[in-house]
Amino acid sequence: MKKTVVFLSDHTGLTAEAMGMSLLSQFRDIDYDVIHKPFVDSREKVQQVVREINHIAAQTGEQPIIFSTLVDPEIRQPLKDCQCLVLDYFESYTHILEKELKAAADYRHGQVHSMANANAYRNRIHAVNFALTNDDGAITRSYPDADLILLGVSRSGKTPTCLYMGLQYGVLAANYPLTEDDLQTPQMPKALREYKDKLYGLTIDPMQLQRIRQERRSNGRYANLEQCRWEVDAAEKLYKRHQIPFINSTAMSIEEMAVKILADLGVKH
Amino acid sequence: MKKTVVFLSDHTGLTAEAMGMSLLSQFRDIDYDVIHKPFVDSREKVQQVVREINHIAAQTGEQPIIFSTLVDPEIRQPLKDCQCLVLDYFESYTHILEKELKAAADYRHGQVHSMANANAYRNRIHAVNFALTNDDGAITRSYPDADLILLGVSRSGKTPTCLYMGLQYGVLAANYPLTEDDLQTPQMPKALREYKDKLYGLTIDPMQLQRIRQERRSNGRYANLEQCRWEVDAAEKLYKRHQIPFINSTAMSIEEMAVKILADLGVKH
Numbered sequence A, B: 001m002k003k004t005v006v007f008l009s010d011h012t013g014l015t016a017e018a019m020g021m022s023l024l025s026q027f028r029d030i031d032y033d034v035i036h037k038p039f040v041d042s043r044e045k046v047q048q049v050v051r052e053i054n055h056i057a058a059q060t061g062e063q064p065i066i067f068s069t070l071v072d073p074e075i076r077q078p079l080k081d082c083q084c085l086v087l088d089y090f091e092s093y094t095h096i097l098e099k100e101l102k103a104a105a106d107y108r109h110g111q112v113h114s115m116a117n118a119n120a121y122r123n124r125i126h127a128v129n130f131a132l133t134n135d136d137g138a139i140t141r142s143y144p145d146a147d148l149i150l151l152g153v154s155r156s157g158k159t160p161t162c163l164y165m166g167l168q169y170g171v172l173a174a175n176y177p178l179t180e181d182d183l184q185t186p187q188m189p190k191a192l193r194e195y196k197d198k199l200y201g202l203t204i205d206p207m208q209l210q211r212i213r214q215e216r217r218s219n220g221r222y223a224n225l226e227q228c229r230w231e232v233d234a235a236e237k238l239y240k241r242h243q244i245p246f247i248n249s250t251a252m253s254i255e256e257m258a259v260k261i262l263a264d265l266g267v268k269h
Helices: A014-024 A043-060 A073-081 A089-101 A118-133 A158-169 A180-184 A190-198 A206-216 A225-241 A254-265 B014-024 B043-060 B073-081 B089-101 B118-133 B158-169 B180-184 B190-198 B206-216 B225-241 B254-265
Strands: A002-008 A031-037 A065-068 A085-088 A148-152 A173-177 A199-203 A246-248 B002-008 B031-037 B065-068 B085-088 B148-152 B173-177 B199-203 B246-248
Touching: A002 A014, A002 A043, A014 A065, A014 A085, A014 A089, A014 B014, A014 B089, A043 A073, A065 A073, A065 A089, A073 A085, A073 A089, A085 A089, A085 B089, A089 B014, A089 B085, A118 A158, A118 A173, A118 B158, A148 A158, A148 A190, A148 A225, A148 A254, A158 A173, A158 A254, A158 B118, A158 B158, A180 A225, A190 A199, A199 A225, A199 A254, A206 A225, A246 A254, B002 B014, B002 B043, B014 B065, B014 B085, B014 B089, B043 B073, B065 B073, B065 B089, B073 B085, B073 B089, B085 B089, B118 B158, B118 B173, B148 B158, B148 B190, B148 B225, B148 B254, B158 B173, B158 B254, B180 B225, B190 B199, B199 B225, B199 B254, B206 B225, B246 B254
Parallel strands: A002 A031, A002 A065, A065 A085, A148 A173, A148 A199, A199 A246, B002 B031, B002 B065, B065 B085, B148 B173, B148 B199, B199 B246
Antiparallel strands: none
16 A cells, blocks of 8 residues: 655645654555655645645545645645645644633644744854864864864764754754874874863774765775774773763664764753 | 653654644644653563653643554553553554555564665665765766756755655655856856756755855855846746746755655656
8 A cells, every 4th residue: 555645834844754754654554755845935825725636535435544734724725625644743632722722722833943043044054154164173273162173084974963953953963083193092082182171082883984985085094894893992081081971882873872862961952 | 731651662763753743833832851762572571651641740730641553462551550641553554554455564673764675774884875976076987877966056955855755765866056157158068968857956045055055165156146046047047948847945944855855856766
């Protein structure tokens, strides 16, 4: 059975998609055709979508499933004529919250993924630029401003994790690559000594590291398994010696790492 | 009134947060204290959270609101003893979907923001690296692989948008900065001529551009308002002349731009 799944939103559809994906991931054996319908912000546009969906339902003989985050009950109205299952997030919860908060909802769309909160948005852009400027230890003079500094050997996953923390949370994340010089002495690298409370380490399975490095530059010592083993081992020793918290990036997604690091370091977001 | 809001999850909590924020953004006059509770993946941990929340309820005289995405009904059980309003996403919808799909849910947590789908995850990491390598037109030889190429004058918002499309969607987004040389001739820049269907332009309000450039490098022609006006005007002319679709980044968030660009170009994600 192949189900048509529609993410319907008056704005970007990111929330509708997050909701839908987390529910659908609970049903492993079902195949989906996904249709994205962002920026559906008028009754007419909803009517058009309903026509499309009814057409699919008639053609396939299967009723599609809509995950909807249409905020305005007025705009939502035409969904009542749809040959489909509608899971409407705002319809389910807004009234419960209005009762609890003893306040009326605004029914304005696009509040989360827009620039509605201009300050928070500027912080996120600033944080992305911060992560880019402070990538790979190129510049250490902005470490006093950093919320955290991620350590790790080359290709252990520092850069995407820092970028994600900037984009998602507006957290100022710098990263510092542990070089062979750093790994050969028991001391903490000079540039990091003043920032002990901001440090967090990444480690990685040496075989995985070798694979990643080979994709990038296959020849020479850099992608040699022995070299990867030695670097990872020395990095972990350094973390333990200086009580730097660390996680293994081998089986963790960027999101998992970001959430864990921020929680462990107690960085507000 | 200040409400305590809890994002409770057996995994990263990103879905719980997206849901909660989009609902709460409908109530402008309410102040919140936000508590993140990620990785709460056992009955014992839920019991601990319930104790904390009951303590807050007793101290403040206000019942907190929990946005929960706990997948497993067994683990969810202790929430029944909580002095709070629980909006439980899986509890609300899983049974409806089970009925519709005529299948039993797996109740496995962490399916969306983990590496459960290893291929999709690798694609996203690859796409982030692609965006970094193909930032600022440094390298044009991978344009054949790009899903899209974002054009714009310096500081018009290309880089964060490309990074976001990589991180969120695994889309291969390169970007090409329009230089003065490019803007002085009516021709399409040489490096772009073969890729007409992949091109998308950004434009920006010249005063906003000046502000952004001043923050970066205040002196010289680069951040001069006249220069910004000339560049933006020439860029828009170039887009129109060559029928390149474009959007104005001034009042749009990264998410809004990304969703619009992918929809306009018809890039699958």
